[in-house]
Amino acid sequence: MNRARKYPLLLIIVASAITVFATSNGAWLAKVPGPYRDKSNPYRDQPDAVAAGRRVFEDHCAHCHGTDAEGTKKRPSLRSARVQQEATEGDLFWLLKNGSMGYGMPTWAKLGDPQIWQVITYVRSLHQEQAAK
Amino acid sequence: MNVLRIPALVSRSGWIIIGLLAVFVLAAISASCQERPYFVTYSADLEEPGNLELETYNVVGNPQGGDPFIGSDVEFEYGVMTWWTTEFYLDGQATASQSTIFTGFRWENRFRPWLGHHAVNPVLYAEFEDTSADKSLREVVGHDGNDDFLVPNGIARLDKERELELKLILGSNAHGWDISENFITEKNFAEGGWEFGYAIGVSRPLQLAASTHECVFCREKFQVGAEMYGGLGTTDGFGTTQTSQYLGPTINWTAPNGLTVGMSPQFGLNSYSIPFLFRFSLSYEIEQVFSRFHR
Numbered sequence: 001m002n003r004a005r006k007y008p009l010l011l012i013i014v015a016s017a018i019t020v021f022a023t024s025n026g027a028w029l030a031k032v033p034g035p036y037r038d039k040s041n042p043y044r045d046q047p048d049a050v051a052a053g054r055r056v057f058e059d060h061c062a063h064c065h066g067t068d069a070e071g072t073k074k075r076p077s078l079r080s081a082r083v084q085q086e087a088t089e090g091d092l093f094w095l096l097k098n099g100s101m102g103y104g105m106p107t108w109a110k111l112g113d114p115q116i117w118q119v120i121t122y123v124r125s126l127h128q129e130q131a132a133k
Numbered sequence: 134m135n136v137l138r139i140p141a142l143v144s145r146s147g148w149i150i151i152g153l154l155a156v157f158v159l160a161a162i163s164a165s166c167q168e169r170p171y172f173v174t175y176s177a178d179l180e181e182p183g184n185l186e187l188e189t190y191n192v193v194g195n196p197q198g199g200d201p202f203i204g205s206d207v208e209f210e211y212g213v214m215t216w217w218t219t220e221f222y223l224d225g226q227a228t229a230s231q232s233t234i235f236t237g238f239r240w241e242n243r244f245r246p247w248l249g250h251h252a253v254n255p256v257l258y259a260e261f262e263d264t265s266a267d268k269s270l271r272e273v274v275g276h277d278g279n280d281d282f283l284v285p286n287g288i289a290r291l292d293k294e295r296e297l298e299l300k301l302i303l304g305s306n307a308h309g310w311d312i313s314e315n316f317i318t319e320k321n322f323a324e325g326g327w328e329f330g331y332a333i334g335v336s337r338p339l340q341l342a343a344s345t346h347e348c349v350f351c352r353e354k355f356q357v358g359a360e361m362y363g364g365l366g367t368t369d370g371f372g373t374t375q376t377s378q379y380l381g382p383t384i385n386w387t388a389p390n391g392l393t394v395g396m397s398p399q400f401g402l403n404s405y406s407i408p409f410l411f412r413f414s415l416s417y418e419i420e421q422v423f424s425r426f427h428r
Contacts, residue, residue, distance in 0.1 A: 051345040052342065052345050063420040063421045063424075099215055099248045099250075107249070109250045113309075114309075115341065115342065
């Protein structure tokens with residue numbers, strides 16, 4: 001009887017672990033609804049937005065993702081191919097707005113859309129910076 | 134006489150607060166806040182995981198027929214998980230011509246059942262409080278009103294209140310506006326039925342986009358809004374009669390070093406309310422507080 005009760009619990013724990021693992025490996029990309037994915041960044045390639053986004057990044061993101069966005073022990077690099085190439089700017093907007101529980105990424109909706117787009121503009125500028133090097 | 138004793142409290146507790154803040158300011162290399170300018174209303178925003186926020190909320194009032202007072206609390210708010218924030222409060226108050234006393238503590242937890250951003254974002258709130266002669270006015274429930282502030286500290290502090298407080302917090306963000314609604318219910322473990330209350334807040338930063346350079350008094354550093362709150366009676370009599378109601382504008386400003394200063398004049402809307410309250414707050418957020426000790 002007790003053993004029978006334990007199996008569903010074990011199943012739930014394993015399923016939760018798999019979900020968390022999958023989410024932490026970028027499965028969040030598959031969750032992004034179409035309308036978000038296709039959203040265009042109103043600040044794209046604007047130098048002022050890069051500078052402003054850098055300020056917001058330093059205030060809110062750098063402690064987890066590193067001052068140069070190369071990641072820390074626990075949090076991923078934002079210079080990765082996933083962030084710089086695989087994800088659209090709309091995908092990143094969705095992630096910042098909604099967060100990702102498995103990833104430990106909080107929602108940043110409180111920043112407001114303009115600041116979220118500014119951060120994305122800054123993060124995407126890192127790819128151009130890398131390419132220039 | 135009355136006027137002289139209140140500044141004496143402010144300076145004493147003020148030094149403690151300044152001392153605490155100074156320690157953490159020295160410990161923190163940089164920190165920042167994006168606080169809503171509310172004093173009673175909770176927004177659906179939780180603390181980011183690993184961040185510790187130090188806050189002090191204060192209210193100055195002069196109840197009709199009673200002595201002026203200042204109620205204060207010091208809060209330690211910590212983001213445990215993306216969906217869980219815990220907070221510990223120490224409360225105190227000083228009443229002119231009476232005394233300055235420590236009134237107790239509170240421990241609250243807020244849970245966000247769905248992390249994603251929705252049109253309305255719910256947060257569940259549970260608090261245990263152990264207070265007596267509390268004048269911090271962090272919520273109004275039941276038939277709370279002006280008369281509660283007429284009881285002398287010496288008598289009021291004998292009445293120990295151990296209470297469970299539950300809230301449903303609903304928050305919405307649209308075009309930079311935050312709209313938050315709180316439905317409050319409170320139960321004293323020793324006596325009485327459930328008491329009810331509400332709080333509603335609306336706010337917006339003066340500028341949504343960040344500036345290219347750090348600035349001090351630019352519009353993005355200010356958030357303005359209004360909040361309204363009051364009691365809704367008890368299980369024996371639900372409604373807005375025979376309880377106090379308050380309304381007032383609110384504003385806060387975040388300094389470049391991350392210290393946020395807020396203030397709000399609030400007005401009692403009926404004869405059960407204290408006619409005028411002045412609230413002010415200071416808060417400071419330390420990002421990833423425990424990781425600093427691992428370096």
